[in-house]
Each structure stands twice: as C-alpha cells, then as structure tokens.
Amino acid sequence: MSDLLLERLGTSWGALQALFCMAAATYLCRLGGVWLMDHLPPSPRLRRALGALPGSIIISTVVPLGVMGGSAALVALAVAMLVMFKLRRDVLALVAGMVTVALLRQMGL
Amino acid sequence: MRLTLPLLPGIMVFGAAFGAGAAHKGLSLFEAMLSSGLVFAGAAQLVSLALWQDHWTFGSTLAITLVVFAINARMILMGAALHHWFKTASPMWRWFSLYLFTDANWILGVRYHQDGGRDYGMFVGSGVLLWLVWLLVTVPGYLLGALVPDPKTWGIDLVMPIIFAVMLIPLWKGKQAALPWLVAAVVSIVVMQAVQGYAFIVVGALAGALTGAFMPEAQADV
Numbered sequence: 001m002s003d004l005l006l007e008r009l010g011t012s013w014g015a016l017q018a019l020f021c022m023a024a025a026t027y028l029c030r031l032g033g034v035w036l037m038d039h040l041p042p043s044p045r046l047r048r049a050l051g052a053l054p055g056s057i058i059i060s061t062v063v064p065l066g067v068m069g070g071s072a073a074l075v076a077l078a079v080a081m082l083v084m085f086k087l088r089r090d091v092l093a094l095v096a097g098m099v100t101v102a103l104l105r106q107m108g109l
Numbered sequence: 110m111r112l113t114l115p116l117l118p119g120i121m122v123f124g125a126a127f128g129a130g131a132a133h134k135g136l137s138l139f140e141a142m143l144s145s146g147l148v149f150a151g152a153a154q155l156v157s158l159a160l161w162q163d164h165w166t167f168g169s170t171l172a173i174t175l176v177v178f179a180i181n182a183r184m185i186l187m188g189a190a191l192h193h194w195f196k197t198a199s200p201m202w203r204w205f206s207l208y209l210f211t212d213a214n215w216i217l218g219v220r221y222h223q224d225g226g227r228d229y230g231m232f233v234g235s236g237v238l239l240w241l242v243w244l245l246v247t248v249p250g251y252l253l254g255a256l257v258p259d260p261k262t263w264g265i266d267l268v269m270p271i272i273f274a275v276m277l278i279p280l281w282k283g284k285q286a287a288l289p290w291l292v293a294a295v296v297s298i299v300v301m302q303a304v305q306g307y308a309f310i311v312v313g314a315l316a317g318a319l320t321g322a323f324m325p326e327a328q329a330d331v
C-alpha cells in the first residue's frame with residue numbers, strides 16, 4: 001500500500017498498526033480460554049471450577065456495574081431479575097429492565 | 110437467534126455511539142470501520158478512543174494494546190466456560206468462528222446450553238448478525254456525530270448487564286451455587302473499588318470458580 005492510498009483512506013501506518021495490535025489482542029482473548037481448556041488435563045476439580053464459572057462471570061460483571069450505575073441501575077437489574085424469576089420469560093425481563101432504567105434516568109436518577 | 114433480536118436496538122445505539130466518538134476524536138471513517146470490523150468489542154473500542162493518537166510511537170501502540178487486552182481478558186474465562194460447546198466444531202471452523210465471540214452471543218449461548226441446545230450454528234449465526242450490525246451502525250454514528258444520543262440518557266449502557274442478570278436466574282441450581290457467587294460478588298466489588306479499569310470481572314470470576322473447585326463433589330456435580 002502506498003502512502004498516497006493511506007492518505008486517501010484517511011489513515012496512516014501508525015494507526016493501522018495500532019488497530020491491528022488491538023484486534024490481535026482481542027482475538028487472543030477470544031481464543032485464549034478455549035485453547036487453554038484444550039491443553040489443561042481434565043480433573044474433577046477443574047470440572048467443578050468450570051461449573052461455577054458462568055455464574056461467577058455474570059455476578060462479577062453485573063454487581064460492580066450495577067453499583068457503579070447508581071440507583072437507577074440497581075432498581076432496573078432487580079426488576080429484570082424479578083420478572084425472570086416470576087415469569088421465566090427472558091425477553092420480557094430484558095424489556096422490563098430497559099424500560100425501568102430509561103424511565104428512572106429520564107427522571108434524573 | 111430469537112434472543113439476538115431484542116438485544117439489537119441497544120447494540121445499535123452502542124455501535125453508533127462508538128462511531129460518533131470516533132468522529133469526535135478525529136479518526137477517519139475508514140479507521141472507525143476497521144476498529145468495528147477487526148476489534149469488534151464495544152467497551153474496548155470506546156476506551157481505546159481515549160488513548161487514540163495523531164502520531165503513533167511504539168509506546169502508545171503498546172499502551173493501547175495492553176488496555177484493550179485487559180478489558181477483553183474476560184473473554185478468556187468466557188471461552189473456557191463454554192469450551193465443551195466450542196469443542197464440537199472442527200478446529201478450523203472453531204478458530205474462525207471464535208472471531209465472532211462477543212458478550213452477547215456468549216450469554217445467549219450459556220442460556221441456550223441450559224435449555225439443552227447444542228447446535229453450534231446458533232453461536233455462529235448470532236455472531237455474524239452482531240458483526241454485520243455493529244459494522245454498519247458505525248457509519249451513521251460517525252456521520253451523524255452529535256445527533257447520536259448519549260447511551261447513558263436512556264440507560265442503553267445497561268443492556269448487557271441487564272441481560273446478564275436475567276440469565277443468572279436459570280443458572281441458579283440450588284444452594285451449591287450460593288457460595289461461589291457470593292465470593293465472586295464480594296471480590297469483584299472490592300477489586301472495583303481498589304483497582305481502576307475492568308479487572309474486577311476477571312478477578313471476581315476467578316475467585317468464584319476457585320471457590321467452586323474446592324467445594325464438595327456431591328453438591329457441585331449437577
């Protein structure tokens with residue numbers, strides 16, 4: 001690629017390198033866990049760790065983000081989980097949570 | 110697939126917000142689309158804008174790469190958690206399709222698995238749809254700039270946390286889940302307060318998984 005072409009596209013070698021490195025780092029994360037599990041010897045302990053993993057990932061994402069998001073976020077999360085618990089309808093629960101947070105944020109919470 | 114659709118409006122606003130932020134920061138449309146198409150990870154892309162440079166040095170390239178890696182390190186654990194599903198695809202297909210791995214199709218995959226689904230096409234189909242939408246909305250976001258609403262005003266920033274929280278309910282399998290989850294909650298909050306950035310996800314999740322590993326067999330074996 002000539003420098004002229006890069007200029008036409010509105011970019012530079014430096015920017016392309018940065019974007020490529022960011023993409024490579026992200027792809028490495030996408031592959032990393034699956035690759036790791038291919039190479040770790042299976043054991044009952046590992047199996048139990050993996051069993052607890054999805055819930056732990058969800059909790060570790062949702063709880064701090066909810067705390068950071070303030071009262072509107074916490075109420076919306078609670079509403080969404082309550083709807084899911086009572087009705088077992090995931091789409092409905094998502095909509096209920098989103099409507100709640102939108103209303104609360106519009107009210108300035 | 111059915112579940113990907115209700116997530117799309119929120120994801121579209123998010124992608125458009127990245128496009129608007131990229132325009133504001135002085136990226137070209139080409140660069141913004143490369144970021145959406147190649148990196149394809151919302152939180153990392155948004156944070157990377159704060160580190161974007163007009164003139165790149167080795168140091169600034171390294172810094173932006175490390176920050177992106179730190180934000181996306183959660184995907185290492187997510188991939189491990191769904192490993193048995195990814196294993197059903199042939200190696201070539203698996204390495205290609207993992208490129209489409211996002212928070213959204215991960216959480217939908219977890220749910221799908223809970224319901225007994227094993228079709229790998231669900232992951233790929235949802236991933237392709239998300240990638241196309243994400244790439245396309247970058248353009249209007251970039252061009253409309255200031256017209257794109259701040260995701261925070263309507264709570265769009267909470268789409269992923271809310272769907273995560275909703276999916277937690279069917280994962281509850283009785284009391285044996287309580288201790289790992291409690292540990293994950295406490296550790297992630299402590300880490301969030303103590304360390305900047307997104308380390309709380311990885312550290313909290315690892316703490317929860319470790320707790321699960323050392324719990325009695327009969328209980329965890331569901």
